[in-house]
Amino acid sequence: MRDVIITLMVFGALPFIFRNPSYGMAAWIWISVMNPHMQGWGFARTAPYAAIIAAVTMLAMLVNRERYRLPMTGVVITFLAFVAWMSVGTLFAFYPGMVGEQLIKVLKIMGMSLVVLMLLKKREHVDWLIWTVVLSLGFYGVKGGIFTLVTGGAYRVWGPSGTFIDGNNEVALALVMCIPLMYYLIDRIENKWGKRAMLASIGLCAIAALGSYSRGAALALGAMLVFMWLKGKHKIKLGLVLLIVVPLALVFMPEQWHTRLDTLNSYEQDASAMGRINAWKMAFNLANDRPMFGGSFEIYNREIFSRYAPVPDDVHAAHSIYFQVLGEHGWVGFGLYLLLGFLTWRAGSWVLNHARYVDELQWACDMVRMIQVSLLGFMVGGAFLSLAYFDVPYYLMAALVAVRLLVEKELAQRSDKAAVKEVADAVA
Incomplete structure (x- = not known):
């Protein structure tokens, strides 16, 4: 029954998505973050709902009269550079034949994050x-x-x-x-x-x-x-x-x-904690040996740990977004990742600095503050988890970029109106 309900919800939403692609943004986030199909017990668990929603959303964007463009801000450019660096790095991976599946998964997340950004108008x-x-x-x-x-x-x-x-x-x-x-x-x-x-x-x-x-x-x-x-x-x-x-x-x-x-x-005295530290040291040593591209995906195995970890037999996942990126994408990729976080935070700070005294833009300040708090929680908790490709932080990144663009547009309109009024007053 659950499988049928989820299927009806997904396919029932498709006509609305085709009419308004922004509904597709919400549907995609719902299916990718909540994963409601994983609450089913049958065919829904493996049905390609996400691919269907993504395809219909992008088709709707193509045929829609409204033009959807990617805003080339500093955040977006850095994001694209980070994605490109990860992709090129797979060519120099320790196991080139094994990284394809993970790369495709990551590119889907990153690609749809850009689609989400384009739909936040x-x-x-x-x-x-x-x-x-x-x-x-x-x-x-x-x-x-x-x-x-x-x-x-x-x-x-x-x-x-x-x-x-x-x-x-x-x-x-x-x-x-x-x-x-x-x-x-x-x-x-x-x-x-x-x-x-x-x-x-x-x-x-x-x-x-x-x-x-x-x-x-x-x-x-x-x-x-x-x-x-x-x-x-x-x-x-x-x-x-x-x-x-x-x-x-x-x-x-x-x-x-x-x-x-x-x-x-x-x-x-905690084996789990020491295992994480061992994995962090492995990632650090690997990045020092391969500073440009790191080892790419699929590096958490006995062979890699025997080569770079202080305790070769204690094999763990990265257990840190920072060491995960460092080990998989080298110091350059790590630098791009940190720069992306810095620019994303600064986009929110720009909104707070420019909109705090405008009553009509207080919603933007309220939203940005709480998004920053949410991202801070991710930055602290992510230091102990392998969630560098978790999609929610990238959606929040898109939200901060969109809010800044909306605030810039509102402030520009206010400036134009003020200039027109000034000219009118001077003529009068």
């Missing part, structure tokens, strides 16, 4: 993006939060199988990123019960993140909450809520949860 389109990400991730956060409350935190929260966020660590970081976006949407909801439902969802997502037993997510959650308080409005109210809720949440979690978190203070 209005404020409402960016709001659609935020809403779609929140509903897609919030589904697992609410579900996981209720599960944690019912079980007293005795069992871990896991993500949907077969997705980017199927692990406990991965889904926890995704939920940490979702919380600031939910906070932004509260002021966009007019119904008081809708506001309360969103507040409850924020709490459940935070509980689910704790219930994952992810140490990296716990650090990311702490950093995100502090930054959200600094960036958010209603500091007194939010501060009081955090002072009350955070201690209660920590007291609620069982002893085994606190025992696991305590290993952060004694990581030298």
Whole structure:
């Protein structure tokens, strides 16, 4: 039954996507972030829904009267350079015959991120993006939060199988990123019960993140909450809520949860933590040996670790977005990745600097602040996870670029109107 429902939803949306390609943006994010087909038990799990939505969306863009162009900003140029560098690097991979599948997967994510950016032409389109990400991730956060409350935190929260966020660590970081976006949407909801439902969802997502037993997510959650308080409005109210809720949440979690978190203070005795450090050193040594392109994809095996890792037999995934990019794409690729993050952040800061005194653009400031908080959570939690190609941060990157372009357009129109009025007054 689930398979049939999901199929009807996807194919029922196609005519609307063909009429308005921006609906395709929302449908793509929904199918790629929430992965609703993975909740099915039959044919839906392997059906090419994402490819169908992508194909119809791009066809609609081609036949639509409106022209869709890629804005060649510094962020976009750096993004294209990073993608190109990854692609060229596969030619110099340790295992050229094995990297094709991963490259195609990454190019799909990056390519559709650019399509999403081209479709973000209005404020409402960016709001659609935020809403779609929140509903897609919030589904697992609410579900996981209720599960944690019912079980007293005795069992871990896991993500949907077969997705980017199927692990406990991965889904926890995704939920940490979702919380600031939910906070932004509260002021966009007019119904008081809708506001309360969103507040409850924020709490459940935070509980689910704790219930994952992810140490990296716990650090990311702490950093995100502090930054959200600094960036958010209603500091007194939010501060009081955090002072009350955070201690209660920590007291609620069982002893085994606190025992696991305590290993952060004694990581030298924790095999998992030492395995990650071993993988980081492997990536660092590999990048020093191959500084231009690194080893490309599929480098986490015994042969590579025996060559570059201090402990050859302790084979782990990268467990860090930074060391993942460094080992797979070398120092040049790593530099492009950091530059992309810097320019994306600066695009948001530009909006805050130029729009904060314009009442009609306060929505942009509110949105940018919470997107930055979300990305900060990713930057902190991502230091301990192999999620360099997770699509949500790239969608948020597209949102920041789009918001800056919208603000630039609004400010230019205001400047033109002011100039016209000045001339009219001078003539009069």
